[in-house]
Amino acid sequence: MEADAAPSRSIATPLRAAWTAGRHALARAARLALDIALPTLCVSCREPVDGEGVCAACWARLSFIERPYCPRLGIPFVYDPGPDMLSMEAIASPPAYQRARAAVRYDDVARTLVHALKYQDRTDLAPAMGRWMARAGGELLAGADMLIPVPLHWRRAWRRRYNQSGALARSIERQSGVKVRGELLRRVRATEQQIGLSRAQRATNVQGAFQVSPDRQAEVQGRRIVLIDDVLTSGATLDACARALLRAKAAQVDVLVFARVVEVR
Template sequence: MRALFPPRCIACGEAVGSEFGLCASCWSQTDFARGTVCDACGTPLPGQAEGERILCDDCLIHPRPWTQGRTVMHYSGTGRDLVLALKHGDRLDLVPPLADWLASAASPLLSPDMLIAPIPLHRLRLLKRRFNQAAELSRALARRGGLDHCADLFLRARPTASQKGKSREERLANLDGAIRINPRHSGRLAGRALLIVDDVMTSGATLCAATDAALEAGATRVCIVTLARVAKPP
């Protein structure tokens, strides 16, 4: 069967040596967040951390409400292609390999009683897309870590305009009061750590809004993990 149906690169479809892998060309065009990274967003940084907490310029200028954050890769090249394929191309077959990458990136953040939840979509956008890509990733990540998962912990209280092309200030204003804790699950956060999962972080406005809501609901510690980070490479 392997001879008839050889493994294919998850990005371009070329034959590869193992399931759910990337070919050499796509791998070379993927900027994975490895080595020294920002402790708040996961952006790769030059130099050695030597055990101390270091932050990228963006996270220094705009302090984050969450405790720690990681990302899998930079939002460019193959990384961008994979995110868009999952988000807009109905490529649910990408969830298993991408969740494996997320699990690796998130491993320093996880704790035994941690709750995992995705950034929500408004119901109108969910109806249009048919699935929430962040929820698919967070569910698979929780399963890999044997952790509690709540797909609808957060609610979009109102629809928001696309964040694309907006300044940081406009993004924050656009999300003001838009994300809240689902009343049905408000008791699940008290005294617990939370990991929020999203596909892409740009300014961090959406993750900030969700973190603020979680802390108000009693979360003791909030961490974030994203599939990709929009930032300048080191």
């Protein structure tokens, strides 16, 4: 019986290997056919693009924020006012967070990228956007203990199915090695959309909306934290998050976003 069984096993092994190889070949062929039939399009202008989701022309239209900028808020200066010179915004209304940095200005292409990531399930954009953020926030990440994405309320997270800030944070984690700790900060109160609200209304809208649970405060205490979000407009949401973390005895809170609104003067 054993002599009869051996040939069948010897035949079955190469047949199984051949079937597996054939299945993988068919899968590769199917992916290739799909790529040919449905090429990746630039999220901004809809021209075919290879990989990143933004074509070369639209990439060139992104307004990356470079020095000189306010060392506190990261607002770009038109000219170099000298070292350690703060912007008027930082002097008039300093936020709870220590420093803020953004990769790009919130212009037309940046807005399209943010909206695609946030509302159109384009999580494939997060790796490229996260790389640009990691470059812009290198000095913040160098001394950070953890990354915390701005949390969604559970009802909004259920409707949207994912947190765009969390997707960006995970990309930055891969670039920097700084761990994401999204469970430490919670949005305990549902808030209205900030769009269309004044600066004062935005601050009121998010007041008391964020909290570090008492049983997690020891994990925050004494830590240097970088908050991650997609856009910085008035800064009210990020300021409310920073205040919640500082109440939990965080040593320092910085902010890193993909895009920030820059007022034209």
